[in-house]
Amino acid sequence: xxxxxxxxxxxxxxxxxxxxxxxxxxxxxxxxxxxxxxxxxxxxxxxxxxxxxxxxxxxxxxxxxxxxxxxxxxxxxxxxxxxxxxxxxxxxxxxxxxxxxxxxxxxxxxxxxxxxxxxxxxxxxxxxxxxxxxxxxxxxxxxxxxxxxxxxxxxxxxxxxxxxxxxxxxxxxxxxxxxxxxxxxxxxxxxxxxxxxxxxxxxxxxxxxxxxxxxxxxxxxxxxxxxxxxxxxxxxxxxxxxxxxxxxxxxxxxxxxxxxxxxxxxxxxxxxxxxxxxxxxxxxxxxxxxxxxxxxxxxxxxxxxxxxxxxxxxxxxxxxxxxxxxxxxxxxxxxxxxxxxxxxxxxxxxxxxxxxxxxxxxxxxxxxxxxxxxxxxxxxxxxxxxxxxxxxxxxxxxxxxxxxxxxxxxxxxxxxxxxxxxxxxxxxxxxxxxxxxxxxxxxxxxxxxxxxxxxxxxxxxxxxxxxxxxxxxxxxxxxxxxxxxxxxxxxxxxxxxxxxxxxxxxxxxxxxxxxxxxxxxxxxxxxxxxxxxxxxxxxxxxxx
Amino acid sequence: xxxxxxxxxxxxxxxxxxxxxxxxxxxxxxxxxxxxxxxxxxxxxxxxxxxxxxxxxxxxxxxxxxxxxxxxxxxxxxxxxxxxxxxxxxxxxxxxxxxxxxxxxxxxxxxxxxxxxxxxxxxxxxxxxxxxxxxxxxxxxxxxxxxxxxxxxxxxxxxxxxxxxxxxxxxxxxxxxxxxxxxxxxxxxxxxxxxxxxxxxxxxxxxxxxxxxxxxxxxxxxxxxxxxxxxxxxxxxxxxxxxxxxxxxxxxxxxxxxxxxxxxxxxxxxxxxxxxxxxxxxxxxxxxxxxxxxxxxxxxxxxxxxxxxxxxxxxxxxxxxxxxxxxxxxxxxxxxxxxxxxxxxxxxxxxxxxxxxxxxxxxxxxxxxxxxxxxxxxxxxxxxxxxxxxxxxxxxxxxxxx
Numbered sequence: 001x002x003x004x005x006x007x008x009x010x011x012x013x014x015x016x017x018x019x020x021x022x023x024x025x026x027x028x029x030x031x032x033x034x035x036x037x038x039x040x041x042x043x044x045x046x047x048x049x050x051x052x053x054x055x056x057x058x059x060x061x062x063x064x065x066x067x068x069x070x071x072x073x074x075x076x077x078x079x080x081x082x083x084x085x086x087x088x089x090x091x092x093x094x095x096x097x098x099x100x101x102x103x104x105x106x107x108x109x110x111x112x113x114x115x116x117x118x119x120x121x122x123x124x125x126x127x128x129x130x131x132x133x134x135x136x137x138x139x140x141x142x143x144x145x146x147x148x149x150x151x152x153x154x155x156x157x158x159x160x161x162x163x164x165x166x167x168x169x170x171x172x173x174x175x176x177x178x179x180x181x182x183x184x185x186x187x188x189x190x191x192x193x194x195x196x197x198x199x200x201x202x203x204x205x206x207x208x209x210x211x212x213x214x215x216x217x218x219x220x221x222x223x224x225x226x227x228x229x230x231x232x233x234x235x236x237x238x239x240x241x242x243x244x245x246x247x248x249x250x251x252x253x254x255x256x257x258x259x260x261x262x263x264x265x266x267x268x269x270x271x272x273x274x275x276x277x278x279x280x281x282x283x284x285x286x287x288x289x290x291x292x293x294x295x296x297x298x299x300x301x302x303x304x305x306x307x308x309x310x311x312x313x314x315x316x317x318x319x320x321x322x323x324x325x326x327x328x329x330x331x332x333x334x335x336x337x338x339x340x341x342x343x344x345x346x347x348x349x350x351x352x353x354x355x356x357x358x359x360x361x362x363x364x365x366x367x368x369x370x371x372x373x374x375x376x377x378x379x380x381x382x383x384x385x386x387x388x389x390x391x392x393x394x395x396x397x398x399x400x401x402x403x404x405x406x407x408x409x410x411x412x413x414x415x416x417x418x419x420x421x422x423x424x425x426x427x428x429x430x431x432x433x434x435x436x437x438x439x440x441x442x443x444x445x446x447x448x449x450x451x452x453x454x455x456x457x458x459x460x461x462x463x464x465x466x467x468x469x470x471x472x473x474x475x476x477x478x479x480x481x482x483x484x485x486x487x488x489x490x491x492x493x494x495x496x497x498x499x500x501x502x503x504x505x506x507x508x509x510x511x512x513x514x515x516x517x518x519x520x521x522x523x524x525x526x527x528x529x530x531x532x533x534x535x536x537x538x539x540x541x542x543x544x
Numbered sequence: 545x546x547x548x549x550x551x552x553x554x555x556x557x558x559x560x561x562x563x564x565x566x567x568x569x570x571x572x573x574x575x576x577x578x579x580x581x582x583x584x585x586x587x588x589x590x591x592x593x594x595x596x597x598x599x600x601x602x603x604x605x606x607x608x609x610x611x612x613x614x615x616x617x618x619x620x621x622x623x624x625x626x627x628x629x630x631x632x633x634x635x636x637x638x639x640x641x642x643x644x645x646x647x648x649x650x651x652x653x654x655x656x657x658x659x660x661x662x663x664x665x666x667x668x669x670x671x672x673x674x675x676x677x678x679x680x681x682x683x684x685x686x687x688x689x690x691x692x693x694x695x696x697x698x699x700x701x702x703x704x705x706x707x708x709x710x711x712x713x714x715x716x717x718x719x720x721x722x723x724x725x726x727x728x729x730x731x732x733x734x735x736x737x738x739x740x741x742x743x744x745x746x747x748x749x750x751x752x753x754x755x756x757x758x759x760x761x762x763x764x765x766x767x768x769x770x771x772x773x774x775x776x777x778x779x780x781x782x783x784x785x786x787x788x789x790x791x792x793x794x795x796x797x798x799x800x801x802x803x804x805x806x807x808x809x810x811x812x813x814x815x816x817x818x819x820x821x822x823x824x825x826x827x828x829x830x831x832x833x834x835x836x837x838x839x840x841x842x843x844x845x846x847x848x849x850x851x852x853x854x855x856x857x858x859x860x861x862x863x864x865x866x867x868x869x870x871x872x873x874x875x876x877x878x879x880x881x882x883x884x885x886x887x888x889x890x891x892x893x894x895x896x897x898x899x900x901x902x903x904x905x906x907x908x909x910x911x912x913x914x915x916x917x918x919x920x921x922x923x924x925x926x927x928x929x930x931x932x933x934x935x936x937x938x939x940x941x942x943x944x945x946x
Contacts, residue, residue, distance in 0.1 A: 257549075340570075340571050341565070341568045341569065341570055341571070342567065342568060342569070344569070344571065344574065344576075344643065344645060344646075345645030345646070345674070349576075349578075349646045349648065349705075352571075352576065352646060353576065353597055353599045353602050353603055353702075354599075354603045355571065356571045356572075356574070356576065356597075356599035356603075357599035357600045357602065357603035358603070359571045359572055360572060360599060360600045361600075362572070365570055366570065366571070367565075449560060450560070452565060452568075453559075453560045453563055453564070453565060453566070454563070454566065455567075455568075
C-alpha cells in the first residue's frame, strides 16, 4: 500500500513540471535587457500587458533636432495623474532644449538630474524591474535609442481615507485606523514612534500579485532572533498571491492544527505601536487594513488597548470579566447538558423543578435540544453577517420569533435553553478578540459532545485537553501560555491583572531584547506634595 | 506522525461512541421524590410512601397556562419486608425512575418508631449514594407517615418543602422544635451517652380531606400539618412526647434556642413582661465530685424587653436588674423541668453522658453500663443562668407611667 501512494505522488510531481513548461507566462523574456528602439519597447509593453486599456502611453519629442522621441508610460488609476502631468510630461516638454545644448550627455542623466521633479527615481536595465515599477503605480520614461528605462514614483490614485476601525472599537483612545494602503499604515505607526530605530523592511511576495509586505520592528527592542525568524519565514513563502494578511498568517504560523490564532491582528495603529514597543514584530500587507503582530501569547486576546488607557483597577476587573466570558462561551451549553442529564443532584431542588417543568413537554433529549438551538443560532448569526444590509432587519425579526418565542411555544425547546443560548451568544460577542471568539464557537460544540457523553467529568477532561493543547502551542518559539505557563513572574504584572502604569517597569522578558528590557526610570510612582496643597487651604496664607 | 494523530483521533471518537451516554438520565425520565415515609402495617411489613413532584404543576409560568392544574405532588405506596424491597416494589406503580437525590424529608410513622425503632431502618439510607444524609427526619405524631405526606399544603406547594421550612423557622423563632437530619439522628443513635430527639408533626383535621386539591383552595384549609411534639427516644425507640415548656427546655439545653420569647410575672401579674432572646449560649460542664457525676448547665442569654403589660419604670437600672433575676429564674425553671421529665423517662436526650465520656474517659468506663437507667436519673444537675437586658424596644416606659 505505501508504495502505491509514493508512485502516485511521483506522477503528480511529473505532471506539475510539464505544466510549468507550458505556462504562457514566460519568465525568460522578462530578464532580457531593454530593446534599444522606442517602437520595440512600446510594442513589447503593449504585448506584455495585453493592450490593457488602463496602461497609458504618452509620446513626446525629446530632442526635436535629432528627432529623439520619448514616451511616458503609466497605469491609470493607481498613479497620481496630477504629478505625472505637472512634474513629468510638462517638465519634459518644457525642457526640450536641454539635450540639444549638451548632446554628449546621456539623456537619462539629463532626465534624472534636470527634468523629472519627483522624489524617488530609478534607472532600470531589464524588463522585470520596468514592469514591477509600472504595475505598482510608478511612471516609466523611455527614450528612443537607449536600452534603459527610468521609473519615477507617482504612486497614488483613489484610496479610502483614514477612518475609525470597525473591528476594534474603544471608548477612549485614538480614532484612526489602518487603510488598504501600506504606505499610509506605516506612516500612522511612524507618527506614533518618531524614532530612527523603527525599521521597515519591505519585500514583494506573490509571484503573480507582487504584493508589498513590510516587516516592521524597533531595532534594539525586538529580539534579533525573532526578527530573523520572521524574515526567513516570509522569504520562504512561494505563492501566486497575497490578498490579505491572513494568507501570510496561515503560511508562517508555528502550528496549523489548532483553532486558536497564533497571530494577533489589528486595524489599530496604536495597538501596533504598543506591541512594537514591547519588542514584538509587525507584518503589514498592502491591500488590507489588518496588520499581523507576532509573537503572540494567549492572554493578549483578553487584553484591550483601552486597558492601558484606563486605570489599573478597572482594567484588571475587566480582564477577569473577559476570562469569565470566555469560559461561559465555551462551557455554558455543555454545563446545561451535563447538569440536566447527569448531575441533577447538583442543581438546587427548586431550580431543578423549574427546569423539569419546562422540559416536560420537550420531545428531545437535552443534548439534541441544545444542539438544535446552538445550530439555529449559528445559522442566524452567519446569515446576519453575510446578508445584504437591507435584509438585515428581516433576519432579526425571523430569528427573534423563531428562536425566541415560537420554538418555546411549540414546546420544541425549553425557555431555560433559550436563556443558555442567549447568554452564550452574548458572552461570545463580548470576547474582545474575534479570532478567539470564533474558535470558542467551534470548541463549544466539542464540549457539548463530551458533556452529553460523560457529564461534568467530560467537561473537566475537555478543559484539561484544552489546557494541554494551549500550553503546547508556540508563536515564533514563545510559549503560547506565557507568562502563566511557563511562569514568568516579571510578566505577571501585565497578564490576567494589569498593575498600575508605574509598576510596569519591564518589557515582556520572553519577547523583548534581553539587553533592553527596562522601559521606565526609577521612582515613577506618583508622589504628590505632602502638604497636599498646591492651592493654599486658607486665603490668608496666600496673602502672606 | 500523521498516522499517530489518526490513531489518536480514532481512539477519541471511539471513546465517545462506545461509551454512549453512560449513566445518562433525562429529566423527563425522573420521578423526583421530595419526601419518603415509612410505616408498619398490621402484618408487620414496611409500607413506604413516596411523594413524587409533578414539576409542571409546581412551577407556574409559560407552559402550564395557569388555571386549573393537577396536584403538585402525587403519592405512591408500596409494601415489602425491607427498605430496599419496599422501594423497588414501588417501581411497579411509578411511571419513571425513582430519584432520591432531592429527597429532603424522611417521615417515620409513630407506630414504626415505637414498635421497631429507627436504628435498623436508617442503614439503607446511609448506604444509598443517591439519598442525602442532610435529609430532615421527622415522626408522624399520632398518625401514619402516609397520611402526613398526602396532605396538600398551601403557600409552599410541595408538602415536603412546607415541613422542612416550617421546622427551620420555628426553630429560629420559637425553639421548641428543631431540625434533626439523618446525619444527626444516626450519630445520636450510635452514641451511648446520648439519646435521639426527633420532632413530631401531626395532622389536624381529616386526612381524607387533606388529600384533596380543594384543601388548598380554601383560605382556612380544613386539614393542616404542623409540629406538635418532640419525640423522645430510648435505645432507638420512641418512648414519649415532650411538649410546651418541657420541649423548649430541651431546646435550651441542646443549644437550639435562637430567638424565643420568655414571659415572666411582674408585680404578681402572670406573664406580664415578654423578654425576647437575641443571643444565647449554653454549656454543659461535667464534673466528678466525690466519685459522683455532676453537671452544671451554664446559660448566657441576651435579649430585649418586647412587651410590657404592667407599668414598670424601665428607665431605672434597678428595675432592669430585678427583671433580669426574674428572667433567670424563669429560664432555670424551664431547664430543670426538662431535666426532670427526661429523668422520669430514663433517657439522656441532652448528651450529658457524652460530655462525661469526653471529659472523664476513665470514669465513663464505669458509668457507661446502665447510664440511662441508673446513673442519669440520679445525676445532680445545677443550672446557672445569666440573663442580660440589652434594649427595651423602641419605647422606654409604658404609656401609663408617662
